[in-house]
Amino acid sequence: MAEASVDLPAEILLSKRVQEMVLDKKEPPAPYKCRDDADSEDDDPISMSPIPLIDLGCLLLSTSEVPAQEIVEVLEKINAALSSWGCFQAIGHGISNLLLDKVRQISREFFAQPMEEKKKYAKTVVDFEGYGADPVPEEGQSLDWSDRLFLNVQPEDQRNYKFWPMTPESFRDVLLEYTDEMKRVTELISRAMAKSLNLDENCFLKQFGERSQLQARFNYYSPCKRPDLVLGLKPHSDGSGYTIIMQDEVGLQVLKDDKWYKIPKNPHALLVLMADQMEIMTNGIFKSPVHRVLSNSERDRISVAVFYTPEVGKEIGPEDGLVNERTPKLFKMVKDYADTHFGYYQRGMRALHTAQA
Ligand SMILES: O=C(O)CCC(=O)C(=O)O
């Protein structure tokens, strides 16, 4: 049975944002407490991080400008990283440092505003889009020590501008500039992933479809006096195809072989993180890793996650070229998997088994 504190009506539980509780200097309330001891965490110095770092620079040039061997090596690195870690930090992606700085800046400025200003973009408890927390978890699930603003950006006709901040003034323009760049980067990475698996370079782009979706999630992680008791974001895998994350501080960790590894701070890098639908399309070759965000007692943190997801209503499934007698089909065709995923996510569970063949 759910704990009494979690049985409070969702409207009450989520009406106060984490950022307000921090300003009040309160201890975390019971529904946010989700762990009683810090489990095995990777405390290696940042320079020792084993998370693969890949320079995509040569993929931006025309093939006549780059030795073929250089391209082969980058594709091999991508394949190795995604088959083992399910993620890599990308540099040389072609997005200017100036734009990355602007995205960090508008995110910080948005969350730094008074609560009345942010609440102009507030979601209702059951909605997903807008400012606030994720819809209230079911069955006594703990709450995340973070606030977020979630926006549909592509296709354009799916935008709900009532949720798009008018302040800071440059917010909308910077978001649009960034998501245009994200569109370009997802095309680059989708082609590179296909080539790294010896598939037709457009195969994943075809599966994502002409009306593929880009959604932006701005996360704000307030400091917490008891980081050992809460999590900024609970362990989960993403329900998208894949996700591209920009962060300004450490805090994000990925799980590999039962150990948590931190994603190092690198202002020029973007984390390319496989999600469940790429695991399905690659017939299990690329892994969709479980990840989480730790809280910090002193520092706040910003991240912007852009989810790249197949078009609504489109069936996706394992690429034919990856299925044969030795490697049978592990997944069936699915559509709108992100919706199925969300139902499980709210219960703190993974959904990938629902797509098993
Ligand atoms: O804050 C981060 O770095 C990760 C965010 C994340 O995992 C998500 O929004 O799904």
Ligand SMILES: [Fe+2]
């Ligand atoms: Fe995530």
